[in-house]
Amino acid sequence: MAATPWEDHLTRSLREHFGDQISEFSTYLGQCFLAARPEAVIPVLEFLKLEVDFDYLVDVTAVDYPQRAERFELVYIVYSFARNQRLRIKTRIVDGYEPATAVGVHLTANWLEREVFDMFGIRFAGHPDLRRILLPEDWEGHPLRKDHPITRVDERWVKENLGLANAP
Amino acid sequence: MPETFLDATELVLNMGPQHPATHGVLRVILKLDGEKVMGTECVIGYLHRGVEKIGENRSWQQFVPYVDRLDYCAAVSNGLGFCLAVEKLLNLEAPPRAQVIRVILTELQRIANHLIWLGTHALDIGAQTPLFYCFREREEILNLFEKYCGARLTNHAFRIGGLQYDLYDGFEQETRAFCDMFPAKVDDYEQLLTGNRIWVARTRGVGILSAEDCKQYGVTGPMLRAAGVKWDLRKAQPYSGYEQYDFEIPTGQNGDTFDRYVVRMQEMRQSLGIVRQAVERIPDGPIMAKVPKVIKPPVGEAYVSIEAPKGELGYFVVSDGGPQPYRVRVRPPSFVNLQALDRMAQGALVADVVAIIGTIDIVLGEVDR
Numbered sequence: 001m002a003a004t005p006w007e008d009h010l011t012r013s014l015r016e017h018f019g020d021q022i023s024e025f026s027t028y029l030g031q032c033f034l035a036a037r038p039e040a041v042i043p044v045l046e047f048l049k050l051e052v053d054f055d056y057l058v059d060v061t062a063v064d065y066p067q068r069a070e071r072f073e074l075v076y077i078v079y080s081f082a083r084n085q086r087l088r089i090k091t092r093i094v095d096g097y098e099p100a101t102a103v104g105v106h107l108t109a110n111w112l113e114r115e116v117f118d119m120f121g122i123r124f125a126g127h128p129d130l131r132r133i134l135l136p137e138d139w140e141g142h143p144l145r146k147d148h149p150i151t152r153v154d155e156r157w158v159k160e161n162l163g164l165a166n167a168p
Numbered sequence: 169m170p171e172t173f174l175d176a177t178e179l180v181l182n183m184g185p186q187h188p189a190t191h192g193v194l195r196v197i198l199k200l201d202g203e204k205v206m207g208t209e210c211v212i213g214y215l216h217r218g219v220e221k222i223g224e225n226r227s228w229q230q231f232v233p234y235v236d237r238l239d240y241c242a243a244v245s246n247g248l249g250f251c252l253a254v255e256k257l258l259n260l261e262a263p264p265r266a267q268v269i270r271v272i273l274t275e276l277q278r279i280a281n282h283l284i285w286l287g288t289h290a291l292d293i294g295a296q297t298p299l300f301y302c303f304r305e306r307e308e309i310l311n312l313f314e315k316y317c318g319a320r321l322t323n324h325a326f327r328i329g330g331l332q333y334d335l336y337d338g339f340e341q342e343t344r345a346f347c348d349m350f351p352a353k354v355d356d357y358e359q360l361l362t363g364n365r366i367w368v369a370r371t372r373g374v375g376i377l378s379a380e381d382c383k384q385y386g387v388t389g390p391m392l393r394a395a396g397v398k399w400d401l402r403k404a405q406p407y408s409g410y411e412q413y414d415f416e417i418p419t420g421q422n423g424d425t426f427d428r429y430v431v432r433m434q435e436m437r438q439s440l441g442i443v444r445q446a447v448e449r450i451p452d453g454p455i456m457a458k459v460p461k462v463i464k465p466p467v468g469e470a471y472v473s474i475e476a477p478k479g480e481l482g483y484f485v486v487s488d489g490g491p492q493p494y495r496v497r498v499r500p501p502s503f504v505n506l507q508a509l510d511r512m513a514q515g516a517l518v519a520d521v522v523a524i525i526g527t528i529d530i531v532l533g534e535v536d537r
Contacts, residue, residue: 003468028468028469028470029256029257029259029468029470031470031471055383056383056386057386058386058471058473058480058482058499059471059482059484059497059499061484061497061499063469063486063494063495064495075484075497077471077482077484077499081383081397081399084404084405086405086471088471106384106386107384107385107386107507108384108385108386108504108507110507111503111504111507112504119220132213133212133213134212134213134216134536134537135213135216136213143218143221144220144221144495148221150218150221150222150224150225
């Protein structure tokens with residue numbers, strides 16, 4: 001089963017506003033998603049929130065595809081209480097690109113983006129407090145990148161902070 | 169947070185990570201003006217185990233026990249969410265008998281979770297008695313789990329596609345006996361707390377989070393409902409056959425600590441009602457759908473969420489067609505809800521911070537993953 005095109009009044013009004021900045025509207029397993037250019041994501045989130053009631057940012061996360069030229073896929077999940085509808089906004093970015101922060105639209109994005117930064121090393125431009133959140137602040141490495149082996153730890157950090165000669 | 173640490177009127181107080189009232193290893197840096205909280209900063213990650221990375225290195229089935237260890241106070245709910253997500257990718261549903269059994273165990277788990285929450289929250293505020301009562305009743309639920317699948321806390325109760333074990337002889341009777349016994353116990357808890365002047369003084373008007381703030385911060389679950397939003401995923405987007413059960417969504421008005429207490433107490437009663445209904449209609453039939461020995465979902469991704477005891481628990485799963493997940497993302501309710509602590513604690517007293525941490529109902533295993 002493959003993704004099928006998604007077309008309704010919501011996609012029409014999005015297409016009207018954003019034109020070719022949104023490249024795809026699809027549904028897969030009954031779940032709607034759209035693919036947008038990285039610079040369009042925040043305006044899309046803002047439009048969805050202010051114009052069509054998608055007022056709850058459920059999650060921000062990323063998926064690493066190292067074999068692609070645009071390595072990371074950022075995924076934003078939004079929900080509308082009024083419509084009882086959930087949709088995903090996806091965008092592809094190259095390593096080193098700094099997507100704009102969504103904190104100005106949804107306060108939830110603060111910690112969620114910090115986690116994406118922590119795990120993938122994606123820096124969000126304009127984020128008010130972009131520090132690591134789950135790992136120690138001076139840790140090196142972003143563990144959810146596919147080229148980060150599961151057993152790797154930051155030896156220097158372990159030595160300095162835990163006093164162990166070799167990481168366990 | 170503005171950097172005004174040298175302001176003479178401001179005192180920085182470190183709370184945790186080893187502190188009985190932080191429900192695990194949570195560190196909160198409080199900025200105080202006298203005893204008034206001007207700002208907070210949470211330091212988390214002490215329990216980070218890299219669960220999402222582990223998921224990418226295990227087969228789909230092997231990962232199920234790991235999710236139990238996220239929110240270890242509600243392991244059954246975690247397992248249900250992940251199994252549903254993988255079933256979505258496989259485009260299959262568990263058989264009816266399995267679904268009803270899942271509902272029974274998940275609702276019992278909700279009650280057990282709320283009992284832990286109530287006991288520890290009351291203890292934090294200074295009421296010692298409810299803790300022992302709550303753990304007494306929770307024990308009954310854990311005994312049911314133990315008899316069903318052999319484990320009490322991280323019980324790996326569900327499998328992708330259904331269940332491993334059928335019910336044991338006498339499960340229905342024992343569950344009915346629990347349902348008959350429990351309402352009087354909830355009355356007891358409420359008698360101890362609801363009209364208690366100290367309890368009311370410590371919770372009413374403390375840690376207010378309005379419906380608007382809840383949406384801004386993505387706060388879900390009992391916290392959102394206590395702010396007056398009648399929203400529950402079991403009603404909004406039913407799964408596992410929840411649309412067949414008759415239950416109410418309890419809501420509050422003020423979104424304060426007291427309302428959240430009332431909402432959770434009512435939720436226990438509602439969950440009990442669901443268990444009662446479900447136990448009378450367990451259909452016969454298989455408990456496992458046709459699932460291959462090696463699960464290889466077709467290439468694609470799905471986001472599936474359930475109403476866990478603490479709020480919306482979501483799994484974003486990506487398959488590349490192989491035997492292991494390409495990516496498993498857990499959207500934990502505790503992590504997102506905890507972010508609102510700063511908003512709730514503004515202007516509160518230090519002692520109220522303890523009540524506010526308790527009322528969010530966090531489990532650090534889930535916050536840190």
